[in-house]
Amino acid sequence: QAQLVESGGGLVQPGGSLRLSCAASGFTLNGYTIGWFRQAPGEAREGVSCIRDSDESTYYADDVKGRFTISRDNVKGTVNLQMNNVKPADTGTYFCETRCKLESIYYIDSRAQLLGGQGTQVTVSS
Numbered sequence: 001q002a003q004l005v006e007s008g009g010g011l012v013q014p015g016g017s018l019r020l021s022c023a024a025s026g027f028t029l030n031g032y033t034i035g036w037f038r039q040a041p042g043e044a045r046e047g048v049s050c051i052r053d054s055d056e057s058t059y060y061a062d063d064v065k066g067r068f069t070i071s072r073d074n075v076k077g078t079v080n081l082q083m084n085n086v087k088p089a090d091t092g093t094y095f096c097e098t099r100c101k102l103e104s105i106y107y108i109d110s111r112a113q114l115l116g117g118q119g120t121q122v123t124v125s126s
């Protein structure tokens with residue numbers, strides 16, 4: 001069974017940028033709904049952004065709108081999250097999943113039976 005793999009995290013100063021990538025070994029994410037989630041220590045996992053399978057619509061949490069951009073790399077079969085102008089509140093472990101969970105949308109793409117990944121740590125600090 002293929003597993004999601006998140007990468008690209010690291011330590012970044014406030015106002016800086018990071019680019020996260022979500023992939024699945026031996027499996028293309030093209031055409032599947034993918035959501036990015038953030039989990040801070042001691043907090044519940046929360047949706048940050050997602051891209052739908054049906055029409056490639058993108059969705060964002062209010063606190064990242066205008067700063068984060070979700071996109072697909074159809075050549076690599078991955079989904080990226082470009083994080084610009086990051087803030088300390090963006091700190092957490094970022095996961096990708098085959099679902100959307102935001103105020104404006106809740107959708108689970110059950111077609112892809114993928115195992116969850118370990119996440120990638122993002123730390124925003126000066």
